[in-house]
Amino acid sequence: MLQIFLQIVDTPEEKSKFEELYYQYKNLMFYVAKKILKDENLAEDAVNEAFLTIAKNFSKINEIFCPQTRSFVVIIVRNTSLNMLKKMQDDLGYEDDAGSEECGRFYSPEKMGDVFEHVNYGMLVDEIENLPENIAMCCTFCAWKSTDT
Numbered sequence: 001m002l003q004i005f006l007q008i009v010d011t012p013e014e015k016s017k018f019e020e021l022y023y024q025y026k027n028l029m030f031y032v033a034k035k036i037l038k039d040e041n042l043a044e045d046a047v048n049e050a051f052l053t054i055a056k057n058f059s060k061i062n063e064i065f066c067p068q069t070r071s072f073v074v075i076i077v078r079n080t081s082l083n084m085l086k087k088m089q090d091d092l093g094y095e096d097d098a099g100s101e102e103c104g105r106f107y108s109p110e111k112m113g114d115v116f117e118h119v120n121y122g123m124l125v126d127e128i129e130n131l132p133e134n135i136a137m138c139c140t141f142c143a144w145k146s147t148d149t
Helices: 002-008 012-037 040-056 067-092 109-129 133-147
Strands: none
Touching (some): 002 040, 012 040, 040 067, 109 133
16 A cells, blocks of 8 residues: 555655655554554554545655654544544444534544644644643633633
8 A cells, every 4th residue: 555655745755754654653543543443444444544645745744753743643544533433323324422523523534634734723632632631621721811812
């Protein structure tokens, strides 16, 4: 699959850089996808679809080995996996409202390019959600208060 993704990337320098990204993050992306989809084959499909999205917008990635890129690829594969899960549930006729609000935060496959425009906001929200509850509440309050002025 790597060879297919490399055909999408333009320059030889970008091809080399994409290959580094591929080998650096493919296992992490598979772990995230498998955790969501609970199936190895579906997780592989999600990772491949996520890499395809990344390859199409690869010029927007600056550094391979940085926290922003790591967060970015996790967001892409998470959104891809959640979209696949939602589509499977829709195809099977499940009407599960429990996660609908959560899934509403994510982008459809047609709008995955928009993720690149909003990645900083999404990464910030994810990081705040991972903080201890009292610190997360303080951050949320400060952010809310700063928009109040």
